[in-house]
Structure formats: structure tokens, C-alpha cells
Amino acid sequence: ILCVANVSRSAQAVELDLSAYVGMVPVEMLGGNAFPPIGQLNFLLTLAPYGFYWFALATENQMPSWHVEPAQSLPDFTTLVLKKRMEELLEAPSRNTLEQSILPSWLQNRRWFAGKDAAIEKVNLAYGVRFGDAQHPVLLSEIEVTSGGQTNRYQLPFGFIAEDHVGPPLPQQLALSRVR
Structure with missing residues (x-):
């Protein structure tokens, strides 16, 4: 009780x-x-x-009769390789992987994404601006998403969290890729 x-x-x-x-x-x-x-x-x-x-x-x-189990489990993540800087996300090959495979599937599962009713035709990383300190860098980007013949822009922050960091489960649920 x-x-x-x-x-x-x-x-x-x-x-x-x-x-x-x-x-x-x-x-x-x-x-x-x-x-x-x-x-x-x-x-x-x-x-x-x-x-x-x-x-x-x-x-x-x-369980109550109205309860519905979550439909999806956490995906197997694609690994992006960065050598020194977070801005490498905006350069090939990481950029191509983000635009062509990671972001299209990740965006479809976001509550705030307006284009869920149409297939994503194209994702483009327009730009990114780094901020934060050296130990916790963040890259604030703007992405263009074309779906259903319309292009919409979204701001999307990219940050890192270590896999061995034990904390609240929310950051792991928001993850879109592994980074090495």
C-alpha cells in the first residue's frame, strides 16, 4: 500500500x-x-x-483495460565516427549517414515532428553552431525536412552522453546514434 x-x-x-x-x-x-x-x-x-x-x-x-504497451523498443543504433570535433557531424561521411539513414527514421518517431503523415523525401543539415563547454559540447543545428512536397525547418541540438553514464532513462530514449 x-x-x-x-x-x-x-x-x-x-x-x-x-x-x-x-x-x-x-x-x-x-x-x-x-x-x-x-x-x-x-x-x-x-x-x-x-x-x-x-x-x-x-x-x-x-493492468487497467485502457493500458497499451509501448509499440517500439530501442533501436540498434548506427555508429558515427568523429575524430576530434563535434562539427564533423556536418561533414561527410557522418553528414551523409545522418541525412540519409539516421534522421529520416528517427524523426518519424518524434512527437513534435509535423510530417508524420507523409514519407520523408529528403533531410538536409542546413548548418550547426557549437556552444557549451569543452567537456559538454552541443551542436545546435537547423535541419530541412522535405515530405509531402513541403519543406519544413526544425532546430535540433546534438550532444553526447556516455553509454556507461547511469542517469535518468530519458537521454537514452532520445538517442539517435552511437558515436565513437
């Missing part, structure tokens, strides 16, 4: 680290309503003033 209470006279938001209970479903005990399954990310709740929740943590086989 998980109890969460707000002793304030104003509404409060809370992020709970429930990663020890991944796959379990919080079922509110008073009304019997199932909440989203617990995952690796923090569990978000908003509580009314003086509000509380009592949850029974149900096992994975008791």
Missing part, C-alpha cells in the same frame, strides 16, 4: 521515485481507479488541498 498526503491548504504537485516498483499499477483504494503503470521515470501526482491517495500496488498482470 502506498499513501500520499498533502497537508497544505493549497494544491501540490509531487514527483515520486517509485523505480523499485516498476511494472506495478497504483490502484486508488477508495474508488478503485487504476493509475498509469509505474516506470523508470518519476511518478507524477497532483494533490488537492488536504488531499490524499491510498494506492494498492497491483501486479503487472492486473
Whole structure:
């Protein structure tokens, strides 16, 4: 049983680290309503003033009827080879690999990408500007995507995170390639 209470006279938001209970479903005990399954990310709740929740943590086989499992797993990544500088992403052969194979498939799975309803005809890295410090460089780029006969521009930051870096799962979910 998980109890969460707000002793304030104003509404409060809370992020709970429930990663020890991944796959379990919080079922509110008073009304019997199932909440989203617990995952690796923090569990978000908003509580009314003086509000509380009592949850029974149900096992994975008791998922609510509305729950749908994610459709895709993490892909096998193409490896890009950079010798010294991050700006090598804008030069052949890394640029060609990004434009022709990596970005077209990666963009289709982004929530913010407007051209999901048409096949991507062409991706072009228009330019990139480096910023950040030497240990955490970022390349802010602008890409042109042609799909359905229209060309749209998007800003896309490129950065690095080490594979052995243990942190929140979100950066790994946003990854588009391996870099050596």
C-alpha cells in the first residue's frame, strides 16, 4: 500500500521515485481507479488541498483495460565516427549517414515532428553552431525536412552522453546514434 498526503491548504504537485516498483499499477483504494503503470521515470501526482491517495500496488498482470504497451523498443543504433570535433557531424561521411539513414527514421518517431503523415523525401543539415563547454559540447543545428512536397525547418541540438553514464532513462530514449 502506498499513501500520499498533502497537508497544505493549497494544491501540490509531487514527483515520486517509485523505480523499485516498476511494472506495478497504483490502484486508488477508495474508488478503485487504476493509475498509469509505474516506470523508470518519476511518478507524477497532483494533490488537492488536504488531499490524499491510498494506492494498492497491483501486479503487472492486473493492468487497467485502457493500458497499451509501448509499440517500439530501442533501436540498434548506427555508429558515427568523429575524430576530434563535434562539427564533423556536418561533414561527410557522418553528414551523409545522418541525412540519409539516421534522421529520416528517427524523426518519424518524434512527437513534435509535423510530417508524420507523409514519407520523408529528403533531410538536409542546413548548418550547426557549437556552444557549451569543452567537456559538454552541443551542436545546435537547423535541419530541412522535405515530405509531402513541403519543406519544413526544425532546430535540433546534438550532444553526447556516455553509454556507461547511469542517469535518468530519458537521454537514452532520445538517442539517435552511437558515436565513437
